[in-house]
Amino acid sequence: MAGMLTVFRKEIVDNFYDRRTLFTSLLFGPLFGPLMFALMTGLIINRTIDAADEALELPVVGAEHAPNLVAFLEQNNVELKPAPDDPESVVRDGTHDVVLIIPDDYPQRFRAGEPARLQLVIDQSDSRAAKNTSRARRLLSGYSARLGTMRLQARGVSSMVTQPIMIEDIDVSTPTGRSVLILGMMTYFILFSMLIGGMYLAIDATAGERERGSLEPLLTLPVARHQLILGKIAATCFYMLISLILTVTLFSIVLRFVPLEVLGMNASFSAGSALHTIVVMMPFILVGAGLMTVVASFTHSYKEAQTWLSAILIVPTLPILIAAVQSLKPAFSLMSVPSLSQHLLITEIIKNEAVPISWTLLSIASTTLLGAVLIWLATRLYQREAILG
Amino acid sequence: MIEVENLRKSFGKVAAVRGVSFSAADGKITGLLGPNGAGKSTTLRMLYTVLRPDSGRALVNGHDVVQEPLRVRQSIGVLPHSAGLYPNLTARQNIAYYAELHGLHGAVADQCVAALIERLDIGDYADRRAKGFSHGQRTRVALARSLVHEPRNVLLDEPTSGLDVMATRRLRELIRQLRDDGRCVLLSSHVMQEVAALCDQIVIIGDGKVVATGSPDRIRQQSGYQDLEDAFVHALQSGAS
Structure with missing residues (x-):
């Protein structure tokens, strides 16, 4: 035990002098997540606001054939543009997202009460333009529906005849519920910066120590090998914990400055939520430290360990991705999956939902168990002769 | 023996x-x-x-x-093929780390480390980081480190x-x-x-x-x-x- 403490203290001090470790665990990791998050949400918020307020630019060919329609469009925040010479080519090259063509026969058919043709020139393969094309289409169908109603009324028929069914959406999403999609990214960033925080120490303590040649004399000391490796893992955990606390703290600060309420969100991240997040995340430190040490123990050099770890670090974030794609709902059984359970729990915490204590406990228990298995594996690997490389 | x-x-x-x-x-x-x-x-x-x-x-x-x-x-005290010092630590810290791992603490450890620094003539660079040491300096510090517990066999x-x-x-x-x-x-x-x-x-x-x-x-x-x-x-x- 004394040996383990000595190793723990030395690794903390040693890595405190190492600029690379210090930079990634105390600066880059904790700053990267919150700032990236602020930037992304800022962009999303801007786009959403823009889409609602910005006028739709719509070049119209043959505007003179349908003055009423054009007036309707102008009332509905459409900025009419002069007709281009070749509507198809301006859409194809992306100058305009959509062009409206009012054919010459429009007034004649309109007066005759026949369906009057309108043409929208669009490029369906251009996903960026999809928002504007559907907006133009919606406006035109809205105009058509209004005319239809008026015509029926003129003939003394109630417009209800054409509406045998009426569909009403009952939206159950609360304002906070909507913010979850964006805030789901937060778990990912917290997890990532936590792992990065311990990465260099995990490499340095195993592959780095072997490469420097300092492992061999260390193994000739009267300290059991499992104490050496446990001391190193404990130091890795320490740096990950610092990184976690810094990241969550910065998040709670950043969230105050991101105007989430503009999106109708009501995400709050109080000191209590921050603390709860840290507690939920803490067992995962064991998994991360164990995993990184096991991987770094297999590799022959610092560089190799770095390459492997950058790839392996994606693994713990996979369940979060799957959860996002499948939009998994939190459930007791899912709490047994490390990383997924942390993601679901933290999302609930942000939503201010009451989290059953049994969920938190199961998450902590299952994650700690996996962490213990990985750390045990790391100590086993350290008993091998091949550890000297 | x-x-x-x-x-x-x-x-x-x-x-x-x-x-x-x-x-x-x-x-x-x-x-x-x-x-x-x-x-x-x-x-x-x-x-x-x-x-x-x-x-x-x-x-x-x-x-x-x-x-x-x-x-x-x-x-035993061991000087392996490569000295294997910790580059971020000073010579003194390197030696003290081994003293501690041998179970020496506090004033006893400090004295023991100081005595070795004196005996192996490391004093000039005892409080410099090992990063910039010459090969000879590294070897001496590593030897000092291997002797902290006064081993009978070297x-x-x-x-x-x-x-x-x-x-x-x-x-x-x-x-x-x-x-x-x-x-x-x-x-x-x-x-x-x-x-x-x-x-x-x-x-x-x-x-x-x-x-x-x-x-x-x-x-x-x-x-x-x-x-x-x-x-x-x-x-x-x-x-x-």
Whole structure:
């Protein structure tokens, strides 16, 4: 035990002098997540606001054939543009997202009460333009529906005849519920910066120590090998914990400055939520430290360990991705999956939902168990002769 | 006191050590002499318990390296092939770390570290980071580090390789001091002159086996060559045939 403490203290001090470790665990990791998050949400918020307020630019060919329609469009925040010479080519090259063509026969058919043709020139393969094309289409169908109603009324028929069914959406999403999609990214960033925080120490303590040649004399000391490796893992955990606390703290600060309420969100991240997040995340430190040490123990050099770890670090974030794609709902059984359970729990915490204590406990228990298995594996690997490389 | 009996070690199909026996007495410098790849380092590594022998037996101060590795490690100081200092720590911190791992704490540890810094003449750079040390400085700090617990046995793997003339002379002097303290010093080398200048007893290893043992004089006598290098080559050739 004394040996383990000595190793723990030395690794903390040693890595405190190492600029690379210090930079990634105390600066880059904790700053990267919150700032990236602020930037992304800022962009999303801007786009959403823009889409609602910005006028739709719509070049119209043959505007003179349908003055009423054009007036309707102008009332509905459409900025009419002069007709281009070749509507198809301006859409194809992306100058305009959509062009409206009012054919010459429009007034004649309109007066005759026949369906009057309108043409929208669009490029369906251009996903960026999809928002504007559907907006133009919606406006035109809205105009058509209004005319239809008026015509029926003129003939003394109630417009209800054409509406045998009426569909009403009952939206159950609360304002906070909507913010979850964006805030789901937060778990990912917290997890990532936590792992990065311990990465260099995990490499340095195993592959780095072997490469420097300092492992061999260390193994000739009267300290059991499992104490050496446990001391190193404990130091890795320490740096990950610092990184976690810094990241969550910065998040709670950043969230105050991101105007989430503009999106109708009501995400709050109080000191209590921050603390709860840290507690939920803490067992995962064991998994991360164990995993990184096991991987770094297999590799022959610092560089190799770095390459492997950058790839392996994606693994713990996979369940979060799957959860996002499948939009998994939190459930007791899912709490047994490390990383997924942390993601679901933290999302609930942000939503201010009451989290059953049994969920938190199961998450902590299952994650700690996996962490213990990985750390045990790391100590086993350290008993091998091949550890000297 | 180190006693080795018929030690064997293979890595996969390669037999690195094929039955090595010798003994190294207290108050004597014993040299393991042999060409590169003869099995010197592997033998030392088994003695300082980072490798496990396939068969045979080795005792350090009467403790078996396989049965009681922790007791063995308490009674040995090791200078492996690479010094392996921590570049971010100062010389003093490097030595203090090992003192602490040997169970020394507080004022006792500080005194012990200070005494070693004095004895090995490290004072000038004791509080500088090991990052910028010369090879000679690194070797001295590593040697100081291996002596913090006053071990009865000192094992050195090619201690002077890569050192310049002055550094080599100073290191040899330190090694002789260790012998004069009554310790058992066991070192490996592939340089004939080094072993001849330093050792009281020589164990010549070739191809994983002991091909000759004895004092430098006795080895000269046995082979019939006056020059020790000729004697060394002769011993290796007759051992191989």
